Amino acid sequence: MTEREYNQCVNLYADNVYRFILKNLRHEEDAKDVVQGAFEKLWINRDTVDNDRCKSYLFTVAYNQMIDHIRKNKRVSLREEFNEEARGSVGPKHDTKRILEEALSKLGETQRSLVMLKDYEGYSYEEIGRITGLNESQVKVYLHRARLQLRAYIVSPENVI
Amino acid sequence: MNINRNNYEEFFLLYVDNELSAAGRKAVELFVQENPDLQAELLTLQEATLTPVSFVFDKSTLLKAGSTADLQEKLILLGDRELDKNTIAELHQLMNADAAAADEWHLLQQTRLVPDLSVVFPGKQSLYRQETGRVAGMKWWRIAAAAVLLGFGLWGGISMYNNSMATSTDPAAVARTKGAGDKQAGTQTSIAQNNDSDQVDDRTNAGAQTNPSLAVTGPVTNSSDKNGKNKVIPAPAVKDNNLVATTQPVTVEKPTNNLPKSYLDNINKKNSNEIAATSVPPAESINSGTLIAAAKPNEKPNLVNNNDPVTNTYAMHTGNPENVTYVQDEEKSKRTKLGSLLRKVKRVVERTANIKTGEGLQIAGFEIAAK
Numbered sequence: 001m002t003e004r005e006y007n008q009c010v011n012l013y014a015d016n017v018y019r020f021i022l023k024n025l026r027h028e029e030d031a032k033d034v035v036q037g038a039f040e041k042l043w044i045n046r047d048t049v050d051n052d053r054c055k056s057y058l059f060t061v062a063y064n065q066m067i068d069h070i071r072k073n074k075r076v077s078l079r080e081e082f083n084e085e086a087r088g089s090v091g092p093k094h095d096t097k098r099i100l101e102e103a104l105s106k107l108g109e110t111q112r113s114l115v116m117l118k119d120y121e122g123y124s125y126e127e128i129g130r131i132t133g134l135n136e137s138q139v140k141v142y143l144h145r146a147r148l149q150l151r152a153y154i155v156s157p158e159n160v161i
Numbered sequence: 162m163n164i165n166r167n168n169y170e171e172f173f174l175l176y177v178d179n180e181l182s183a184a185g186r187k188a189v190e191l192f193v194q195e196n197p198d199l200q201a202e203l204l205t206l207q208e209a210t211l212t213p214v215s216f217v218f219d220k221s222t223l224l225k226a227g228s229t230a231d232l233q234e235k236l237i238l239l240g241d242r243e244l245d246k247n248t249i250a251e252l253h254q255l256m257n258a259d260a261a262a263a264d265e266w267h268l269l270q271q272t273r274l275v276p277d278l279s280v281v282f283p284g285k286q287s288l289y290r291q292e293t294g295r296v297a298g299m300k301w302w303r304i305a306a307a308a309v310l311l312g313f314g315l316w317g318g319i320s321m322y323n324n325s326m327a328t329s330t331d332p333a334a335v336a337r338t339k340g341a342g343d344k345q346a347g348t349q350t351s352i353a354q355n356n357d358s359d360q361v362d363d364r365t366n367a368g369a370q371t372n373p374s375l376a377v378t379g380p381v382t383n384s385s386d387k388n389g390k391n392k393v394i395p396a397p398a399v400k401d402n403n404l405v406a407t408t409q410p411v412t413v414e415k416p417t418n419n420l421p422k423s424y425l426d427n428i429n430k431k432n433s434n435e436i437a438a439t440s441v442p443p444a445e446s447i448n449s450g451t452l453i454a455a456a457k458p459n460e461k462p463n464l465v466n467n468n469d470p471v472t473n474t475y476a477m478h479t480g481n482p483e484n485v486t487y488v489q490d491e492e493k494s495k496r497t498k499l500g501s502l503l504r505k506v507k508r509v510v511e512r513t514a515n516i517k518t519g520e521g522l523q524i525a526g527f528e529i530a531a532k
Contacts (some may be wrong), residue, residue, distance in 0.1 A: 003292045010288045018282035032284065051208070096271060118241055119274035123213045125243060140243075147237045150272035 001046040001054060008038060009054045014053035016055075018061045020116055022110070024066055034069060040064040059121070060131045063113060070109060096154075103153035133158060164192045168198060177206045229265075236266050238274060316499070323497040 019037060022031040034139065038061040042049060049057050067103070102114055118129045125139045144157075164172050169192060175181045176189045193200045236502075238244045239252055256263040282288075 003290065010285060014282040014288055015278075015280070019276060019280045022280060030280070035282060036284075036288065043290050093243050097275075100272065100274065103272075116275060120244075120276045125241070130391050143241065144234060144237055147240075147269060147272050148233065151268055154271055155268065 001042075001049050001051050005051045006046055007042060007059075009042070009051070009058070013055050013058055014039070016121060019020070019057050020043075020059065020113075020120060021066050023071065023104075023114060023116055023120075030069060030073075030074045034062055034065045037065050056127060058059060059117070059123075060141065063131055071101055087105050099154060100150065106153060107146055107149060111142050111149075115146050115150075118143060164188055166196065166199075171201075173199075173203050173206055176203070177209075192308055232262055233265060233269070236269050237264075239266075243407075319499055320497070323499065327497075 014035065018031055020034045021034045023121050025034070037148065038058050041061050042054065042058060106113065107115065113132060114128055117123045117131060123131065125136045125143070128143075129133070129136050129139045132139070172181070172185070172189050172192070176186060181189065193468070195204055235244070235248065235252055239249060254263075256266055268405075
């Protein structure tokens with residue numbers, strides 16, 4: 001990968017990676033750090049990374065760094081608890097997007113990442129498996145369960161749309 | 162059937178289990194009516210039996226493979242675009258026919274996330290990179306090789322510069338390089354500088370003019386070798402004559418370099434060539450290479466390592482008046498600053514290491530001590 005291809009990669013995929021990480025971490029500064037770390041690693045290894053696979057490489061690196069970050073800080077789990085408490089005082093909701101965000105926060109880290117990679121970036125099961133280190137069957141099962149959980153949350157009595 | 166107070170329990174149990182025939186049941190009922198104290202016992206046995214309960218099992222939980230769960234999985238895969246075309250077409254047909262399937266599909270579609278494109282990375286400029294050029298690591302042996310090459314280059318450059326300076330200050334060499342036309346003038350100059358006598362000039366001019374064969378066939382192009390060592394400048398080939406001259410006529414101006422006065426005097430005299438040729442011993446005046454070069458017509462002169470002070474400083478006319486010897490002052494060309502420095506270093510090394518050369522066996526530039 002040349003310098004020009006790298007900078008082109010920044011223009012094309014920086015927003016996507018940032019969006020993916022920000023939705024998971026829900027912390028802007030941490031998400032910036034993760035994205036910068038991913039691009040720094042891409043720059044260092046630019047000789048070995050094919051330009052056609054730079055997006056997949058970026059998401060893989062960013063995902064791994066994000067998992068490391070979550071394990072270190074445990075910030076996401078704390079925020080999830082806060083959101084859950086805050087949601088209790090509110091009555092029935094009819095905002096689909098907000099309900100879906102809440103339902104997404106109820107998922108585990110892996111399932112949430114899988115759903116995002118599928119819906120935001122349109123990756124196939126095989127590509128998601130390469131990014132997250134899972135096999136295709138695992139991706140399929142995790143995604144299936146995640147969908148059913150989201151569906152169950154949406155159709156629950158307090159969230160009837 | 163004979164029922165009495167001794168065997169009624171057996172008939173009561175068969176009655177409760179509905180194992181008696183109609184006549185048997187009639188006989189039991191008649192016996193209870195005749196013995197009312199045993200009626201309570203029959204009722205107790207009848208209450209101890211279980212009555213069947215109406216229970217409806219939810220079969221939907223057992224029908225995963227072929228119904229709702231299977232449909233959900235297929236609809237999820239459809240949403241994830243992981244199905245082949247045939248299955249997709251079947252599912253669309255099913256959703257068109259079955260409202261429940263269409264509702265399920267609609268519900269699953271609501272679980273799809275939509276990317277928020279308003280979220281962008283704020284510091285994208287900080288991610289841009291620019292290559293600053295790659296620096297190759299220098300190993301010690303590369304540095305050493307570079308230093309050696311640099312040293313050789315410097316040494317060669319200085320040597321060439323010194324040689325060029327030495328040759329550029331040699332007017333005779335410059336004059337000879339002009340070609341045949343300049344030959345006569347060069348000869349005149351050298352002879353004129355040899356001696357103040359006009360007689361020599363006249364002789365030389367006369368010899369060159371009267372003898373038309375005294376023509377230069379080619380210019381002299383090389384006046385010294387790379388190391389500045391002496392050699393006789395390839396004098397212009399002269400037909401029928403051996404013309405030898407010094408490359409530095411300036412040095413001939415000083416006839417005091419171990420040259421007997423009488424020899425110089427002979428130059429200015431007519432018909433003195435024979436005297437000079439005979440009076441000067443060949444071994445002292447001219448070395449054999451020079452003589453051979455001069456004696457053979459139509460041949461280029463050979464290199465001469467002439468250390469004889471006589472030939473270094475004197476242009477000698479041989480018996481043939483047209484024979485002029487050109488001899489380069491090799492002492493002067495040898496003595497460059499760098500050369501003297503190297504010689505001093507060599508001497509110091511030889512003294513300190515107690516190296517004695519010339520007595521051993523030399524093989525490929527190395528010398529093995531004989532003792």
